[in-house]
Structures are given as C-alpha cells and as structure tokens.
Amino acid sequence: MVPFGGKMVCQVVNFAGNGFGQAVTAAAVALLLRLFSGPGPVLLPEEEFDDADNNGDYAGDDGDGEAPVTGKVVPMTIRWRNITCSLSDKSSKTVRFLLKNVSGEAKPGRLLAIMGPSGSGKTTLLNVLAGQLMASPRLHLSGLLEVNGRPSSNKAYKFAFVRQEDLFFSQLTVRETLSIAAELQLPEIASVEERDEYVNNLLFKLGLVSCADSNVGDAKVRGISGGEKKRLSLACELIASPSVIFADEPTTGLDAFQAERVMETLRQLAQDGHTVIFSIHQPRGSVYSKFDDIVLLTEGALIYAGPAHDEPLAYFSKFGYHCPDHVNPAEFLADLISIDYSSAKSVYSSQKRIDALVESFAEHSSAVLCATPLTAGLGAHCGQKLRKKIVVKRKRAWWRQFFLLLKRAWMQASRDGPTNKVRARMSIASAIIFGSVFWRMGRSQTSIQDRMGLLQVAAINTAMAALTKTVGVFPKERAIVDRERAKGSYALGPYLLSKLIAEIPVGAAFPLMFGAVLYPMARLHPSLSRFGKFCGIVTAESFAASAMGLTVGAMVPSTEAAMAVGPSLMTVFIVFGGYYVNADNTPIIFRWIPRVSLIRWAFQGLCINEFKGLQFDHQNSFDIETGEQALERFSLGGSSIQDTVIAQSRILLFWYWTTYLLLEKNKPKYQQLEPIPSEQSKTQLHLETLDPDQIEQLNQFDPPPAKQVESNKLVESPQIDDPIGPFVLEGTK
Numbered sequence: 001m002v003p004f005g006g007k008m009v010c011q012v013v014n015f016a017g018n019g020f021g022q023a024v025t026a027a028a029v030a031l032l033l034r035l036f037s038g039p040g041p042v043l044l045p046e047e048e049f050d051d052a053d054n055n056g057d058y059a060g061d062d063g064d065g066e067a068p069v070t071g072k073v074v075p076m077t078i079r080w081r082n083i084t085c086s087l088s089d090k091s092s093k094t095v096r097f098l099l100k101n102v103s104g105e106a107k108p109g110r111l112l113a114i115m116g117p118s119g120s121g122k123t124t125l126l127n128v129l130a131g132q133l134m135a136s137p138r139l140h141l142s143g144l145l146e147v148n149g150r151p152s153s154n155k156a157y158k159f160a161f162v163r164q165e166d167l168f169f170s171q172l173t174v175r176e177t178l179s180i181a182a183e184l185q186l187p188e189i190a191s192v193e194e195r196d197e198y199v200n201n202l203l204f205k206l207g208l209v210s211c212a213d214s215n216v217g218d219a220k221v222r223g224i225s226g227g228e229k230k231r232l233s234l235a236c237e238l239i240a241s242p243s244v245i246f247a248d249e250p251t252t253g254l255d256a257f258q259a260e261r262v263m264e265t266l267r268q269l270a271q272d273g274h275t276v277i278f279s280i281h282q283p284r285g286s287v288y289s290k291f292d293d294i295v296l297l298t299e300g301a302l303i304y305a306g307p308a309h310d311e312p313l314a315y316f317s318k319f320g321y322h323c324p325d326h327v328n329p330a331e332f333l334a335d336l337i338s339i340d341y342s343s344a345k346s347v348y349s350s351q352k353r354i355d356a357l358v359e360s361f362a363e364h365s366s367a368v369l370c371a372t373p374l375t376a377g378l379g380a381h382c383g384q385k386l387r388k389k390i391v392v393k394r395k396r397a398w399w400r401q402f403f404l405l406l407k408r409a410w411m412q413a414s415r416d417g418p419t420n421k422v423r424a425r426m427s428i429a430s431a432i433i434f435g436s437v438f439w440r441m442g443r444s445q446t447s448i449q450d451r452m453g454l455l456q457v458a459a460i461n462t463a464m465a466a467l468t469k470t471v472g473v474f475p476k477e478r479a480i481v482d483r484e485r486a487k488g489s490y491a492l493g494p495y496l497l498s499k500l501i502a503e504i505p506v507g508a509a510f511p512l513m514f515g516a517v518l519y520p521m522a523r524l525h526p527s528l529s530r531f532g533k534f535c536g537i538v539t540a541e542s543f544a545a546s547a548m549g550l551t552v553g554a555m556v557p558s559t560e561a562a563m564a565v566g567p568s569l570m571t572v573f574i575v576f577g578g579y580y581v582n583a584d585n586t587p588i589i590f591r592w593i594p595r596v597s598l599i600r601w602a603f604q605g606l607c608i609n610e611f612k613g614l615q616f617d618h619q620n621s622f623d624i625e626t627g628e629q630a631l632e633r634f635s636l637g638g639s640s641i642q643d644t645v646i647a648q649s650r651i652l653l654f655w656y657w658t659t660y661l662l663l664e665k666n667k668p669k670y671q672q673l674e675p676i677p678s679e680q681s682k683t684q685l686h687l688e689t690l691d692p693d694q695i696e697q698l699n700q701f702d703p704p705p706a707k708q709v710e711s712n713k714l715v716e717s718p719q720i721d722d723p724i725g726p727f728v729l730e731g732t733k
C-alpha cells in the first residue's frame with residue numbers, strides 16, 4: 001500500500017479548504033492541554049517523609065517485639081580487610097580512591113554503624129560489603145571479604161539490603177504488599193492461613209499493625225508515613241529470613257521520632273541474631289547510644305573501627321580531642337572527622353588533623369588486631385548449608401507467579417482513582433475539543449478532508465495519551481521489579497504477561513470514553529458496528545503505544561529521560577502516520593518506518609472503517625462520490641480493517657518482546673572484589689596510572705601505613721599480602 005503523501009495532501013487542501021487547518025488546530029489544542037496538565041499522576045510513591053505517627057503499634061513500645069518471625073536466623077560474622085576501591089579517570093590519568101584499605105568486622109547480634117561526612121564512602125563500603133557495588137569499567141575493587149570464615153560471595157548467604165529509596169506499589173495496603181512478597185519469595189508457604197500468620201508476625205515485629213490496612217500511598221495520595229515505609233522496606237527484606245541486614249542511611253529524611261523508631265527496629269533485629277550493618281550521617285545522641293560498633297570513615301579512609309559508646313571518645317582523647325560534657329558524641333565525632341571549609345586556614349588545619357588521625361589509626365589498628373576464634377565450625381557449616389539451600393532455592397511455579405503478579409497489577413491499575421480520573425477527564429476533554437472543531441461533519445466534498453484530519457488527530461491523541469502515561473510510571477515500577485527479580489522472586493515472562501492482561505480493562509476504558517464522546521459529536525459513519533470498530537481500533541492502538549512506552553521505560557534510566565525519549569520517538573511515527581508524508585517521496589532508508597508506525601496502521605484502519613459505504617455530495621465529474629473512491633484516491637482501498645488490527649498486534653508483541661530483552665539485558669551487574677594484588681604488581685599497576693611528578697612524590701614516600709598524597713587522590717600504601725586471618729578491632733580503653 002502506498003499511503004498518500006505531501007502532494008496528495010496539497011491537492012486535498014486545495015479542494016477541501018480548511019480541513020487541514022482544523023486538524024492542526026485541534027492537535028495543537030490537545031497538545032497544549034496535555035502539556036499544561038503535566039505528565040499525569042505517578043502511580044508509584046515518591047520518597048515522602050513526614051511527621052510522626054504517634055498511634056503506631058510498635059514492637060519496641062508495647063512489648064510485642066518478641067512475636068516470632070518465621071524462619072531461623074543463621075548467625076553470620078562478616079570480616080573485611082584492606083578493601084580498596086578506586087576510580088580511574090583516563091582523560092586526566094588520575095586515580096581517585098573511594099575506599100582506602102578499609103578493614104573491619106560485623107558480628108551477629110550487633111548493630112554496626114558506618115559513620116562519616118557526606119562523600120566519605122559510607123554507601124560505597126556498604127555496597128561493597130553486600131556485593132552490590134554497581135560494576136563500572138572505571139572502578140577497581142580489591143580486598144578480602146569473608147563470611148563465617150569463608151571467602152564471601154553474596155549468593156552464599158541470605159542478606160537484606162534496605163536502600164535509601166523506598167519503592168512500593170502505591171495502591172496496595174501494607175498487608176497486601178507483605179502477603180504478595182511473602183507468597184512470591186517463599187514457595188514453601190502452602191496455605192493462606194500459614195501466609196497470614198507469617199505476615200501478621202512480620203507486622204508485629206516491625207510495628208506495622210496499626211497501618212496494616214492502609215494504602216502505601218504516593219506523592220499524589222497520602223498513605224503511610226516515611227518511617228512506616230522504611231519499616232515496610234525492612235519487613236519486605238526480612239521475609240527471606242536474612243542473616244545480615246544492610247541498610248543505607250535508614251534514617252535519612254525522617255524526623256527524630258521516626259528515625260529513633262527505625263533504629264529501635266534495627267536494634268531489635270540485631271538482638272534476634274541478625275548482623276546489622278547500616279550507614280548513617282549524623283545521628284542524635286539517643287540513636288547513637290543504640291549502636292554496638294562503629295566504623296568512622298573520612299575521604300574513604302578509616303579513622304576508627306571498633307566498639308561504639310565511650311570507646312571512640314576515649315580513643316580520640318588520647319590525641320587531645322576531648323568530647324565536652326553534654327555534647328552528643330556523634331556530633332563530636334562528626335566534627336572531628338570533617339574538613340572545615342570556612343577558611344583556607346581551617347581547611348589546612350582540619351585536613352592535617354584528619355591525616356594524622358587516619359595514620360594513627362592505621363598504626364593503632366595493626367597493633368591491636370588480635371586473633372580471636374571464629375564461631376568457626378558452626379559458622380562454616382552453616383555457610384555451607386546455606387549455600388546449598390540457596391543454590392536449590394525454589395521459585396513458585398510459572399502460573400502461580402503469573403496469578404500473583406496479575407492480582408497485584410490489577411489492584412494497582414484498578415484502585416488508582418486519581419490517575420484514572422485524570423485519564424478519564426483528559427480523554428473526554430480531548431474528545432470534546434476534537435468534536436467541537438469537527439462538529440457534525442456533513443457529506444460535502446470538503447468533509448472528506450475533515451474526516452481524514454480528524455481520524456489522524458484521533459490516532460495521534462490516543463497514542464500519545466497511552467505513551468505518556470506509561471513512560472511516566474514504568475521507570476519507577478521497573479526499579480521495584482529489578483529489586484524483586486534480584487531476589488529471585490519471579491521471572492520476567494509472568495510479570496510482563498500479567499501486566500498486559502491486568503491493564504486491558506482499565507486501559508480500554510479511556511479510548512472507549514474518547515470514542516463515545518467524539519463519534520456522535522463529529523457525526524462519523526452512523527452505524528453501531530462502525531462505532532464498535534472505531535473503539536476497537538483506537539483501543540488496540542492504545543495498547544500498542546503503551547507497549548512502546550514500556551520499551552522506552554526499560555531502555556532509559558529515569559522517568560525524566562523516558563519523558564524526553566518517548567514523545568520524540570512517537571513524533572517520527574506521527575510524521576509517517578499516513579497523513580503528512582508519502583514514504584515513497586522520502587529517502588529509501590525511511591521507507592520502512594510506516595510499516596512499524598502504530599499511528600499509520602490505526603489511521604488506516606479508522607479510514608477504512610469510516611469511508612466504506614459512505615456517499616458524498618457531488619456536482620462535478622471529478623468529485624468523489626463514494627467512500628471507496630476516497631479510499632482509492634488515498635491508496636487505502638486494497639486493505640482491510642483486519643489487516644490493520646493484525647499489524648497493530650504485531651507491533652504490540654514486538655514492543656513487549658523488546659521490553660523483555662531490554663529488561664533481561666539491563667539487569668544490574670555488580671563489581672567483583674578482586675584479591676589484593678601482590679606487592680610488585682600492585683606497585684606496577686599504580687605507577688602505570690601516575691604521571692612522572694606523582695611517581696617522584698611516591699618515591700619519596702617511605703613509611704608503610706596509608707598516606708594521603710593529595711586530598712582524596714593518589715593514595716597507596718604497600719600491603720602485607722598475608723591471607724586474611726581472624727581478627728578483631730578494639731578501641732583503646
């Protein structure tokens with residue numbers, strides 16, 4: 001089929017008068033309306049933190065904290081030594097050290113806080129310990145990490161990672177969120193009663209009973225509080241009974257009350273036998289008092305690691321840094337290890353102080369490292385057992401995953417009143433605008449052009465509405481899905497299929513509303529079956545555009561990027577939508593585009609549906625008398641509606657398949673921890689990255705402990721390349 005193009009449009013404009021202008025006006029008005037209405041509601045929650053909720057049924061408050069959570073916690077001791085993480089910059093040939101020879105230990109039943117100023121490497125260290133540092137060719141990561149006396153692999157034991165951003169399906173209640181997560185993660189739960197008991201225990205444990213039946217909510221509709229979201233994140237992570245819990249700044253953004261409750265929850269979890277490691281910026285005194293151990297980092301270097309409470313204060317007082325009475329120790333420590341940027345002099349003096357403290361701790365820690373037996377036999381044995389368990393970890397059957405995900409997707413799509421209301425209003429408003437512009441089209445010759453213009457605009461509007469809705473939501477949903485899939489909760493196939501099916505009823509409602517208002521207003525082909533087909537075609541197009549939105553969302557890293565890419569890509573399909581350009585008149589490389597343009601197929605289907613069987617008023621011999629003649633003139637005569645629907649279905653499947661491949665391909669990849677290189681090769685590796693001046697500087701640098709040559713750059717120190725041995729870091733008493 002050769003679609004009609006520019007020349008034909010000119011001819012039609014000549015005989016149709018203002019039809020083209022009407023179409024452009026309507027499209028412009030619709031576009032403005034869409035622009036000013038914003039990107040539309042977002043289904044998934046933004047990070048929203050708020051005030052305290054004083055009616056919480058919190059475990060720590062009421063003594064319910066001992067309600068058992070199903071699943072035994074296997075004690076895990078994590079030790080790390082000489083963790084060095086560097087970031088190379090090829091253009092400037094420099095290496096920046098994010099972590100410098102960091103060593104430490106986290107034990108079961110203890111709460112370990114990683115503290116330090118912003119940018120000191122807390123999150124980097126946490127990610128390294130959890131094996132979750134995103135891979136990058138510029139990064140180099142080395143060191144030793146062992147779990148219960150065995151070299152660590154993050155698949156060798158169960159761990160939870162609570163990230164800074166809490167992401168949930170906003171329309172599910174707290175209980176539903178946990179129930180579905182439990183069913184997906186624990187195939188061994190066989191009955192509904194068992195599941196409910198498990199979930200109730202978790203709700204008690206995390207102090208979520210009072211909000212169990214509240215929606216999680218999002219930026220548009222208020223749901224649970226920020227602190228409750230954080231505890232829900234913890235609850236979701238606890239489902240698999242992890243031995244180790246990592247939490248990245250769990251109190252950031254929370255008010256003091258909520259922060260304390262979250263910290264109390266972590267302390268309870270530690271008391272239950274979990275090893276808890278978290279980063280924290282500057283806790284208040286009551287929060288600091290809950291820590292068992294701390295690691296103090298500054299500019300990636302260790303300044304103290306060992307017991308918390310008074311030990312670090314005693315340690316630093318040895319160097320003349322005394323914590324005044326009634327001062328929060330955490331604030332004192334934060335000030336001590338931060339660079340004061342208020343003046344050049346203060347920068348110099350604080351940098352000098354920090355360098356000296358880093359050096360002292362390096363010497364001190366090598367002096368106080370002493371051998372302690374591991375919970376060895378038991379630990380290693382448990383590790384082995386776990387490894388086996390995880391290797392054979394079962395997933396729910398494919399169909400069961402599908403039904404659970406279908407249920408969740410349906411709840412999310414159908415309950416999202418605000419989003420659905422806005423979509424409904426937009427569909428009806430667009431239909432009213434187009435219906436007014438193309439009000440009651442008659443059967444004159446000029447109405448042929450009007451009809452074509454209206455059908456093109458209807459196709460564009462439908463596609464854009466579906467696309468913008470999907471790209472506004474999917475990148476965030478993808479983040480949840482990535483996290484869940486990283487836990488092995490389900491496969492991509494059931495997820496995508498459940499999403500497609502769950503969104504059919506809600507997704508179809510809006511094109512139907514659009515059609516129901518526009519059709520009579522514009523007085524399109526007056527027949528019920530034609531009206532049905534009109535709605536069917538725009539609905540199919542809407543799903544194809546949504547599928548395209550999924551691909552865009554899977555391709556780019558953020559909603560903002562998806563919002564930029566999606567409409568731009570759609571513009572290409574609009575240009576080749578069958579109305580504006582004849583593909584035969586374009587360079588050969590563009591001629592395939594109309595075949596994959598969902599707008600062109602929708603337009604073609606709508607035209608066939610509209611024109612077949614219509615009679616037009618005619619006076620001259622060259623006038624168009626029938627709809628068939630009009631279709632012939634626009635090279636649409638040889639096709640059928642069925643062809644166009646099949647083409648739309650193919651396009652839809654193509655975009656779903658592409659989304660699947662992209663999601664598979666863009667799975668997060670983590671940086672491997674390399675063993676510490678031998679002395680010689682390490683020096684060589686380091687020298688390769690330095691310029692002559694820096695090598696000269698390094699040659700003058702003699703003493704063994706870590707030394708900062710330039711602030712936060714070019715740090716290296718010879719390592720003792722001995723195998724990791726059991727050790728403990730102790731503060732000086």
Ligand SMILES: Nc1ncnc2c1ncn2[C@@H]1O[C@H](COP(=O)(O)OP(=O)(O)OP(=O)(O)O)[C@@H](O)[C@H]1O
Binds near residue numbers: 087098122281
């Ligand atoms: N993949 C990376 N690429 C480039 N720079 C990185 C990367 N990862 C971390 N950094 C840099 O390393 C430094 C330490 O980052 P990190 O997030 O660990 O600090 P932080 O102590 O957690 O800071 P904050 O408290 O502000 O979150 C920062 O300057 C950061 O920009």
